Amino acid sequence: MPLSTQSQGDDEQYVLVASLDNARNLSNILKAITFKDHAIFSATPNGLKVTVEDSKCLQANAFIQAEIFQEFTIRDDSVGFQVNLTVLLDCLNIFGGSIVPGVSTALRMCYKGYGYPLTLFLEEGGVVTVCKINTQEPEEPVDFEFCSTNVTNKVILLSESLKEAFSELDMTSEVLQITMSPSQPYFRLSTFGNSGNAHYDYPKDSDMMELFRCTKTQTNRYKMSLLKPSTKALALSCKVSVRTDSRGFLSLQYLVRNDDGQICFVEYFCCPDEEVEEQ
Amino acid sequence: MNCVLEGSGVKAFGKAIHALSRIGDELWLDPMVRGLALRSVNSAHSAYACFLFSPLFFQHYSLGSASEQSSESIKCKLAMKSILPLFRCLTSIERNVERCQISIGTADDRVMIQFFCRHGITKTHNLRFQESEALQAVFAAHLCPNVLKAPARLLGDMVMHFSVCQEEITFSMTPQRVTLKNYYEGENDHMKTMYTEMSLHPDEFDYFQIGVESDITFCLKELRGLLSFAESHCLPVSVHFGAAGKPVCFSVEDMVLEATVVLATLSDSESKGSSQLTGTLAPSTPRCADAAVLPVGSCEADSSKAQDIPAMMEMIPSSQGSPITNLPVLMLLQPETDDPNGRGVADEAFATATLTPASSMICSLLFRSSEQDDDGCAARLPVLACYSDEEANLEEDYTRSPSL
Numbered sequence: 001m002p003l004s005t006q007s008q009g010d011d012e013q014y015v016l017v018a019s020l021d022n023a024r025n026l027s028n029i030l031k032a033i034t035f036k037d038h039a040i041f042s043a044t045p046n047g048l049k050v051t052v053e054d055s056k057c058l059q060a061n062a063f064i065q066a067e068i069f070q071e072f073t074i075r076d077d078s079v080g081f082q083v084n085l086t087v088l089l090d091c092l093n094i095f096g097g098s099i100v101p102g103v104s105t106a107l108r109m110c111y112k113g114y115g116y117p118l119t120l121f122l123e124e125g126g127v128v129t130v131c132k133i134n135t136q137e138p139e140e141p142v143d144f145e146f147c148s149t150n151v152t153n154k155v156i157l158l159s160e161s162l163k164e165a166f167s168e169l170d171m172t173s174e175v176l177q178i179t180m181s182p183s184q185p186y187f188r189l190s191t192f193g194n195s196g197n198a199h200y201d202y203p204k205d206s207d208m209m210e211l212f213r214c215t216k217t218q219t220n221r222y223k224m225s226l227l228k229p230s231t232k233a234l235a236l237s238c239k240v241s242v243r244t245d246s247r248g249f250l251s252l253q254y255l256v257r258n259d260d261g262q263i264c265f266v267e268y269f270c271c272p273d274e275e276v277e278e279q
Numbered sequence: 280m281n282c283v284l285e286g287s288g289v290k291a292f293g294k295a296i297h298a299l300s301r302i303g304d305e306l307w308l309d310p311m312v313r314g315l316a317l318r319s320v321n322s323a324h325s326a327y328a329c330f331l332f333s334p335l336f337f338q339h340y341s342l343g344s345a346s347e348q349s350s351e352s353i354k355c356k357l358a359m360k361s362i363l364p365l366f367r368c369l370t371s372i373e374r375n376v377e378r379c380q381i382s383i384g385t386a387d388d389r390v391m392i393q394f395f396c397r398h399g400i401t402k403t404h405n406l407r408f409q410e411s412e413a414l415q416a417v418f419a420a421h422l423c424p425n426v427l428k429a430p431a432r433l434l435g436d437m438v439m440h441f442s443v444c445q446e447e448i449t450f451s452m453t454p455q456r457v458t459l460k461n462y463y464e465g466e467n468d469h470m471k472t473m474y475t476e477m478s479l480h481p482d483e484f485d486y487f488q489i490g491v492e493s494d495i496t497f498c499l500k501e502l503r504g505l506l507s508f509a510e511s512h513c514l515p516v517s518v519h520f521g522a523a524g525k526p527v528c529f530s531v532e533d534m535v536l537e538a539t540v541v542l543a544t545l546s547d548s549e550s551k552g553s554s555q556l557t558g559t560l561a562p563s564t565p566r567c568a569d570a571a572v573l574p575v576g577s578c579e580a581d582s583s584k585a586q587d588i589p590a591m592m593e594m595i596p597s598s599q600g601s602p603i604t605n606l607p608v609l610m611l612l613q614p615e616t617d618d619p620n621g622r623g624v625a626d627e628a629f630a631t632a633t634l635t636p637a638s639s640m641i642c643s644l645l646f647r648s649s650e651q652d653d654d655g656c657a658a659r660l661p662v663l664a665c666y667s668d669e670e671a672n673l674e675e676d677y678t679r680s681p682s683l
Contacts, residue, residue, distance in 0.1 A: 161398060164371060168364070195361025196389060196406040206399035 016043050016079045016111040019071035023107040023122065024099075025258040026064060027092040030085065032236050032256070032266050033060040035229035039085040040138045041118075044078050051141045052085065057271045058226040059142055060233070068262050071108075079111065081135040083118055091131040095124040111135075144269040150245040153180035153214040155187050159237045159254070161208035165189060165200045166231045169224070173197075175273055176224050180244060181217035187242075191224075210239065220248040221273040230254075233266040248272035280310035280353065281382040283339040289379040289394075293366030294511055295330040295538065298504025299359070302328045302540070306357045307414040308390065310342055310383065314536075318414045319359070325543035326501040327416040336535035338378070353383045355390060355408035365392060365404055375400075383408075418528050418541050423519035424490020425452055431513045433483060434529075435506040438499060440475055447545075450520075450527070451494040456480055462496045462545075485515055493522045496545040505529055505540045523547045 020026055033039070033052045040051040047065035066072040095105050108121040117132040169176065173191035180187055187202040187209070204212040230252055234240060237254035244250055252268040284292055295317055299306055303319035303326075310316075314333040320326065334340040366372065378395040388410070394402040420426075437459050441448060447462040460476035481487040509516050509531045520527035524546030530539040 161400060164375070165402075170364075195358060196404065198405070199401075199403040201401040201403070203399040203401075208398045208400065 013112055014073075014110045015075045015113045016109070017071060017073045018043075018048065018069045018107075018109045020068075020107045021070050022104040022259055023092045024104065025068060025260065025262070026107065027089055028236065028258065029062045029064060029256055029264050029266065030089055030092075032233035032254070033062050033229075034085050034089060034232075035060070037084050037086050038082055038136075039088070040080065040082050040141055042078065042080045042138070043074055045074055047072070050085075053139075053142060054226060054229075056142050057223070058229075059144065059269045060229070061267045061269075063265045063267070065264070068258070068264065079113075080138040081111065081114075081118065082138045083133050083135050087133055088118075088120075091120050091122065091129075091133065094122055094129050094131070095127070144249055144251075144271075146243075146245055146249055146251050146269055150247075151243045151251075152216055152246050153218055154211065154241065154243045155180065155202075155209060155214070156211035156239060156241045157187075157202065158208045158210060159234055159240050161202065161206070162240060163234055166234055170195070170198055171224065171228075173224055175221040176227050177219060177221045178242070178244070178250065179217070179219040180214050180242075182214045183217070186212070186214070211241075218244055218248065220244060220250065222250060222270050223273055226270055227268075230268045233268065237266070280315070280343060281339070281341050282310075282315060282337045282380070284336075284379045284381070285338045286377060287373070288336060288338075289376050290369050290373050291336075291512065291536070292332070292379070293369050293372055294508050295332075295536075296363060296366050297369075298508045298538070298540075299328050299330065300363050301504035302326050302501050304359050306359050306362055307411065308355050308357065308383065308408070309413055310353065312342065315340070315381075320414060320416070321501065326498060326540065327414075327542075328501075328505065328538070328540045329416075330536065330538045332536045333534075354411055354413050355383060355388075356411035356414075357390060357406055357408045361406050362392075365394075416541050418519075418526060418539075420519040420528055420530075423521050423525075423528070424488075425493065425518075425520050426486060426488040427452070427457065427484050427518040428486035429484050429516045429518065431509055431515055433479070434516050434518075435510045437477060437479070438503065438506060440477060441499060442473075445499055447496050448499045449494050449496045450518075451492075452489055452520075453492050454481075454489050457484070486517075491522055493520065495520055495523050495525075495527055497527055497542040501542060502529060502540055505531065505538060508538060520544070 030039075030050060033050065036052050036054055038052070040053075042049045042051065045066065047063060047068070050062045050064075051059060053059045092105070092107065103124065105122055105124045110119045110121070112119075115135075117134050120129075120131040120133070122129045122131065169189075170191040170193035172193035172195070175192065177190040177192070178188070179185060179190065185199070185201045186204040189200040191198045202209060204214075233252075233254045233256070236256045238257060239255040241253040242250070243253075249272065250268075250270040252270075254266040254268075256264045256266055258264060296306065299317055299319040303321045305319060307318040308315065309318060314331050314336070317330045317332075319328050372394075375396045376394045377397065380391075380393040380395070382391050384391065388407055389405045390408050392404045392406065396402060438448070441459075441461055445461050449458075449460050449462045451458040451460075456478045458476060458478045461472075461474060463472050463474070506516065506529075508514075512531070512533065514531040514533055517530045517532075518527065519530075523544055526541050526543050528539060528541045530537065532538070
C-alpha cells in the first residue's frame with residue numbers, strides 16, 4: 001500500500017497517526033452521529049472518541065478503539081481537536097460511496113498538533129488523495145454526569161425490534177415518552193401526535209429483551225427532534241441499551257459491528273424535557 | 280364496538296384501507312350488525328367506496344350492548360392520514376402482526392387499534408375520531424342493463440397498460456366486445472398524447488349481459504385500489520352500469536367480505552342539459568370529478584328540517600333504524616366538506632330535482648322508499664342499502680347484488 005512507504009522519519013512530526021485499510025470502518029460509524037456540522041475529536045492511547053452535541057441537551061459519542069486501526073500511534077496522553085464533520089465525511093468518501101467487493105479506500109489520518117490541519121491520505125486502486133482539513137480549538141463536551149451508580153432502570157434490546165418502532169414513530173408528536181417499570185408495561189415508547197397517541201410496549205420476557213433491570217417506575221419525555229438523529233445509530237447497530245438515571249437523563253448505547261465484524265460503540269445522552277416532572 | 284382480526288385478516292383490512300385511501304381523505308367506520316363497513320367518498324362526490332367485513336371475517340366481533348344498535352351506535356369518521364400510516368407497510372404487518380384488535384369507545388372519542396406482534400411486542404394506537412352521520416350511497420345494481428363479471432386479474436391486467444397518470448378511461452360495451460381506451464379532452468395536444476385502446480371478447484368474462492350499448496367514462500385512479508384488492512384476494516370483479524352519465528359500480532365479494540366502488544361517469548355532451556332526468560347531476564364542465572355527482576346521502580336524525588322539504592319527496596330511512604326523516608333527494612354530505620363547488624352543485628341539483636317531473640322517479644331509484652308497498656311507484660325496486668331491521672325480509676331479493 002503506497003501509504004506505508006512514507007518514511008518513518010515523517011511520523012515524528014505527528015502527535016497522532018491512525019491508519020485503516022478500510023476507511024468505511026470509520027466513516028460508517030461517524031455517519032451515525034452526524035446531526036451537526038462540528039465534531040470534537042479526542043484521542044487517547046485507548047482509541048478515538050468523536051463527540052457531537054446539540055444545544056447542550058443532546059450528546060452523541062462514537063468510540064473506535066485503538067485495536068480497530070491497523071496503526072494507531074499517539075505521542076501525548078490525549079490529543080483533541082475540532083473539525084467540520086461533514087467535510088471529513090466527504091473526504092473519507094472521496095472515491096465515491098459505492099461498495100465494490102474487494103475494493104476499499106485506505107486511510108491514514110495524521111495530526112501534527114495544535115494549530116495544524118488534520119491531514120488525510122486516502123488511497124484506492126493506486127490513486128492517492130491528500131486532504132487537509134482545518135481544525136479548531138476543541139470545545140469542552142458537556143458532562144452529563146451520567147454514572148452507572150445512578151442508573152435506576154436499564155434494558156438491553158435487540159435493535160431489530162426497535163428499528164420498526166422508530167421508523168413508525170408519529171413525527172407530529174413533539175416528544176417521545178419512555179416509560180420503564182418493574183411492572184406493566186415494563187418498557188413503553190409513547191407519542192402524542194395530531195391524530196392521537198400511540199404506545200409501543202416491550203414486555204420483560206420478550207425474546208427481543210436481552211436484559212431487563214428496572215428498579216422503579218419512571219416516565220420521562222424527551223424532545224422528538226433531539227432523539228430522531230439516534231435512528232441512524234439504531235439502523236447500524238445490533239443491540240441497544242437504554243438506561244435512565246434518577247434525574248431522568250437518558251443514555252442510549254448502540255453496539256455496532258463494522259465491515260470486518262469488529263465492535264464499536266455509539267452512545268447518545270439526552271436531557272429530559274423540562275416541562276414534565278419525573279414520576 | 281370491539282373486534283379482533285387475525286394474521287392474514289389484518290393484511291386484508293390494511294389493503295382495504297389502502298384502496299379507500301385512493302378515494303378520499305376521510306374514512307368512515309360504521310359498525311353494524313351485518314358487519315363492519317369502511318367507507319370513503321371523494322371531495323367532489325364522484326367516487327364512493329365501501330368495504331363491508333362480515334362478522335365471520337373477524338375472530339371476534341361484537342357491537343357492545345344491545346342499546347348500541349339503536350341510533351346511539353357510534354359512526355365515526357377518521358382522517359385517512361391518521362389511520363393509513365398504521366397499515367402502510369403490509370409486508371411488515373404480514374411478517375410481524377399476529378392479531379389486531381379494534382374498538383370504538385363510547386366513553387371517549389377514540390378508536391383504539393392494537394397490534395399484537397411477534398416477540399410479545401404490543402403496539403397501541405388511540406385515534407381521535409369525529410362522530411358523524413352514516414355515509415351511504417345507494418345504487419340500484421339490479422336496474423343496470425349491463426352487467427359484467429370479470430375474472431380476478433382481467434381488469435387489473437387491462438388497466439396496467441394505462442399510465443399511472445391517466446385520469447379517465449372510457450369503457451365501452453357492445454354485444455361483440457368490451458373496449459377500454461384512454462379518455463382525452465378536447466383537441467389539445469393531439470400529437471403529444473398516447474392513445475391506448477384494447478378490446479376483450481365477451482368470452483373473457485365469467486358473465487356478460489348487455490342491455491344497452493354504452494360508452495362510459497370514469498376516473499381510473501379511484502378504481503385501482505379495488506382492482507389491486509381483488510387481485511390479491513383472487514376475487515372476480517362485477518361491473519354494473521348503464522348509459523353514460525349513470526354511475527358505474529365495481530364490486531367484489533366473497534364469504535366474509537364485500538367491496539364496492541361506485542364512480543360517477545361523464546354524461547354524453549348532447550344530453551348535458553337534461554342530464555338531471557337521468558338521475559345524475561351534471562354541471563357543464565366535462566371534468567369527470569365534477570361531471571356527475573353520486574347520490575350520496577347522509578341520514579340525519581335531525582327532524583327540524585322537515586318543514587323545508589316539499590311534500591313530494593320520499594322519506595329516507597337510516598340504515599341504523601333511527602327515526603324516519605324527510606330528506607331531500609340527492610342531498611350531499613354535511614357542509615364540513617371543504618369543497619365549495621360540491622355544495623354548489625348540490626344546491627343546483629336539489630333545485631332542479633325538485634322542479635323536474637321525473638324527480639319522484641329519481642327518488643325511488645336512488646333511495647329506498649318506505650312506502651313502496653302501498654304506493655303506485657312502478658315495480659318494487661330493490662335497493663342495496665337496506666336498513667338493518669328489515670334485513671331478514673329482503674335478503675332473498677339481494678343474493679346477487681353487491682350491497683353497500
